[in-house]
Amino acid sequence: MARVALLVVGLALSVSAQYGVPKPQNLPGGTVPPAQAGSEQWLLKPTVFPASRFDARADADLLHEAFKGPLANESVIVSILPHRSLAQRLVIADKYKKYHGKDLREELKEELTGHMEDISKGMVTPLPIQYSKFLKDAMEGPGTTEAELTEILCGNDNAMIRDIVQSYTERYGKRLQADLEGETSGALERLLVLLVQANRDESYLVNNQKVSDDVVALYNGGKVNWHDDPSRLNQVLALRSFPHIRRVFLELSRKTGKDIKDLVEEQFSSGTEDGYVACVRVIQDPQKYFAKVLNKAMEGLGTNDKTLIRVALTRSEIDLGNIKEAYQQKYQRSVIKDIQEETSGSYRNMLTAIFELSAAESEYETGARTERMQLAIALSCLLFCYVVVLPTLIDVEELHPLVDIYFLGLCASLLYTLLCCHIAEFGTEHFDKISGTKPCKLLPTS
Ligand SMILES: *[C@@H]1O[C@H](CO)[C@@H](O)[C@H](O)[C@H]1NC(C)=O
Numbered sequence: 360m361a362r363v364a365l366l367v368v369g370l371a372l373s374v375s376a377q378y379g380v381p382k383p384q385n386l387p388g389g390t391v392p393p394a395q396a397g398s399e400q401w402l403l404k405p406t407v408f409p410a411s412r413f414d415a416r417a418d419a420d421l422l423h424e425a426f427k428g429p430l431a432n433e434s435v436i437v438s439i440l441p442h443r444s445l446a447q448r449l450v451i452a453d454k455y456k457k458y459h460g461k462d463l464r465e466e467l468k469e470e471l472t473g474h475m476e477d478i479s480k481g482m483v484t485p486l487p488i489q490y491s492k493f494l495k496d497a498m499e500g501p502g503t504t505e506a507e508l509t510e511i512l513c514g515n516d517n518a519m520i521r522d523i524v525q526s527y528t529e530r531y532g533k534r535l536q537a538d539l540e541g542e543t544s545g546a547l548e549r550l551l552v553l554l555v556q557a558n559r560d561e562s563y564l565v566n567n568q569k570v571s572d573d574v575v576a577l578y579n580g581g582k583v584n585w586h587d588d589p590s591r592l593n594q595v596l597a598l599r600s601f602p603h604i605r606r607v608f609l610e611l612s613r614k615t616g617k618d619i620k621d622l623v624e625e626q627f628s629s630g631t632e633d634g635y636v637a638c639v640r641v642i643q644d645p646q647k648y649f650a651k652v653l654n655k656a657m658e659g660l661g662t663n664d665k666t667l668i669r670v671a672l673t674r675s676e677i678d679l680g681n682i683k684e685a686y687q688q689k690y691q692r693s694v695i696k697d698i699q700e701e702t703s704g705s706y707r708n709m710l711t712a713i714f715e716l717s718a719a720e721s722e723y724e725t726g727a728r729t730e731r732m733q734l735a736i737a738l739s740c741l742l743f744c745y746v747v748v749l750p751t752l753i754d755v756e757e758l759h760p761l762v763d764i765y766f767l768g769l770c771a772s773l774l775y776t777l778l779c780c781h782i783a784e785f786g787t788e789h790f791d792k793i794s795g796t797k798p799c800k801l802l803p804t805s
Pocket of ligand 1: 432433434435
């Protein structure tokens with residue numbers, strides 16, 4: 360009787376194991392959660408995934424081969440880099456140095472030119488360093504691109520901002536805050552300084568009273584006056600949690616009949632306005648924001664390749680799939696087609712590979728499912744043997760206590776492995792801040 364019950368429970372467990380638990384949100388790169396987070400259907404859709412059969416040494420050798428001739432074989436680079444996660448590319452760079460005695464970034468810099476060089480170098484650079492470079496670029500030369508500063512600093516969580524601040528100093532020998540203060544002024548300068556302190560509330564519970572306190576303070580006596588006194592607005596944008604800020608935006612729109620973007624546009628002008636608009640939009644709905652950024656980079660004559668590269672590099676392992684959908688919805692056009700019209704050569708192929716859902720994705724998904732399936736089958740077989748086969752072969756009653764304990768131990772360890780696999784695959788922990796998702800690997804691959 361007990362054994363039959365065990366069989367039923369075991370079978371139920373092994374069947375449920377096949378389907379796995381739903382994937383919760385994970386936010387590699389410590390970014391703003393999507394506006395729809397929490398709703399059942401919402402799922403972040405990256406376009407670049409870790410390769411499931413990954414051999415860093417082989418990749419390093421292939422790249423080394425590709426650099427041998429007088430001209431680098433760029434198709435080899437395109438066939439490797441966009442089909443690995445950033446974390447995997449960094450391992451390849453490690454192996455490259457170890458076995459070929461050269462920094463892969465340096466090699467790419469020497470062998471490639473133009474946008475192909477920029478995008479390839481970025482692809483083997485840790486995210487905080489990439490962000491530092493984007494910030495530096497946005498501040499360099501005459502004029503500053505304020506929107507890029509707030510896009511990055513409003514759109515990342517505390518841990519990432521701390522990493523960026525540290526990388527910036529290591530790389531450029533200067534403090535990010537000092538550079539921001541030098542390049543901006545007034546309300547926006549104060550917002551940026553607050554943002555680099557990385558003191559945002561990261562609890563995800565929204566307190567209604569605190570929301571209404573902020574709304575009352577921002578909409579003082581029925582008037583918005585952020586231009587003269589931006590301090591409360593800055594505090595809200597830099598210190599409150601993302602869900603809290605969204606609620607404040609919503610309440611403000613309800614009271615004023617205007618979208619938060621229009622409100623900040625009315626209050627500020629020129630660069631300051633651009634900075635605030637990017638900040639509120641990236642917090643309000645990051646996917647829509649980036650769709651718009653892409654569209655702007657490609658509209659009219661000429662293309663802002665720096666922007667295309669920035670979006671491709673920073674969002675591909677987070678939500679580039681959602682950004683593509685948002686783009687399609689808003690502009691009724693395919694972002695990939697637009698990119699292909701605007702770019703050329705290997706650079707075009709590289710961008711296409713990043714924006715297209717890579718084949719690795721299905722491979723990655725199937726790989727994980729196969730592993731779960733194998734476990735489930737193993738578990739079912741064990742149960743079957745225990746309940747049906749074993750009693751026909753030996754007199755189980757004699758061995759009863761021992762066999763039971765042994766068998767239960769086996770089941771428990773299998774279930775435990777299964778659980779660990781689930782946690783590794785679906786856990787909300789950032790197993791690897793750089794790459795985000797980490798494939799579940801039960802069976803060694805090579
Ligand atoms: C580049 O490498 C690919 C794959 O190894 C090969 O098929 C192609 O002929 C090479 N192209 C050049 C220009 O060497």
